[in-house]
Amino acid sequence: xxxxxxxxxxxxxxxxxxxLCLLMQHEELCVCDFMEVLEITQSKASRHLRYLYNAGWVxxxxxxxxxxxxxGVPPGLMGEKPLHLLSEIMTSHxxxxxxxxxxxxxxxxxxxxxxxxxxxxPAMRAGA
Amino acid sequence: xxxxxxxxxxLGDETRLRILWLLMQKEELCVCDIMGVLGITQSKASRHLRYLFHLGWVTDRRDGLWMNYRISVAPGSQQDRQLRLLxxxxxxxxxxxxxxxxxxKWMAAKExxxxxxxxxxxxxxxSCN
Numbered sequence: 001x002x003x004x005x006x007x008x009x010x011x012x013x014x015x016x017x018x019x020l021c022l023l024m025q026h027e028e029l030c031v032c033d034f035m036e037v038l039e040i041t042q043s044k045a046s047r048h049l050r051y052l053y054n055a056g057w058v059x060x061x062x063x064x065x066x067x068x069x070x071x072g073v074p075p076g077l078m079g080e081k082p083l084h085l086l087s088e089i090m091t092s093h094x095x096x097x098x099x100x101x102x103x104x105x106x107x108x109x110x111x112x113x114x115x116x117x118x119x120x121x122p123a124m125r126a127g128a
Numbered sequence: 129x130x131x132x133x134x135x136x137x138x139l140g141d142e143t144r145l146r147i148l149w150l151l152m153q154k155e156e157l158c159v160c161d162i163m164g165v166l167g168i169t170q171s172k173a174s175r176h177l178r179y180l181f182h183l184g185w186v187t188d189r190r191d192g193l194w195m196n197y198r199i200s201v202a203p204g205s206q207q208d209r210q211l212r213l214l215x216x217x218x219x220x221x222x223x224x225x226x227x228x229x230x231x232x233k234w235m236a237a238k239e240x241x242x243x244x245x246x247x248x249x250x251x252x253x254x255s256c257n
Binding site for chain 1: 216
């Protein structure tokens with residue numbers, strides 16, 4: 001049960017829980033989105049994202065200089081149910097709702113990144 | 129989300145996960161059952177049980193010299209959801225399954241020998257009933 005204990009430890013941090021909460025609202029986010037919405041430094045954002053990655057909660061994808069993250073399910077868990085439970089744990093939280101509002105505002109006003117083709121973000125579905 | 133993080137932290141330990149898993153199988157367990165099935169010392173079992181008690185996962189009931197514990201999570205609460213997440217993890221987990229079987233054997237042996245139950249290994253003696 002070492003693996004499971006590790007997976008739970010990966011959730012034992014406010015920043016990491018907030019990150020998962022944001023990914024439940026928006027399918028894919030880049031490090032800068034987390035930095036902006038959570039008001040944290042790049043090093044802190046990347047550190048926690050790597051932690052979540054190692055525990056299996058997120059997948060990453062490189063796009064140019066940027067790393068993009070989306071939700072995954074840790075090995076040993078299958079299907080949608082774990083994410084659904086986790087989402088239930090977070091959605092009821094007032095803090096989570098505030099974060100979601102902040103993310104929406106940030107994405108609406110996000111300046112197009114330099115040195116990249118103007119990226120038109122499709123309005124992605126909010127998590128169920 | 130400080131509270132949620134704190135609750136998840138309490139699940140971030142193998143022994144505590146095993147203890148909760150055992151308690152999820154039965155209505156109530158005595159410290160000696162947990163010691164016997166997990167093969168851990170009383171001090172270790174009690175330490176983790178107290179930790180779980182202080183975070184509200186379990187309640188206790190004294191019975192003579194022994195303490196009995198049961199899950200005390202309100203249905204629909206955050207902790208209830210976290211326990212369901214734990215249940216999801218252990219649904220098809222080989223170690224969880226073998227612990228469950230070990231617990232069944234332990235309880236059967238305990239019932240059989242009435243006053244003094246010997247552990248399945250014969251190492252741990254329980255005199256709680």
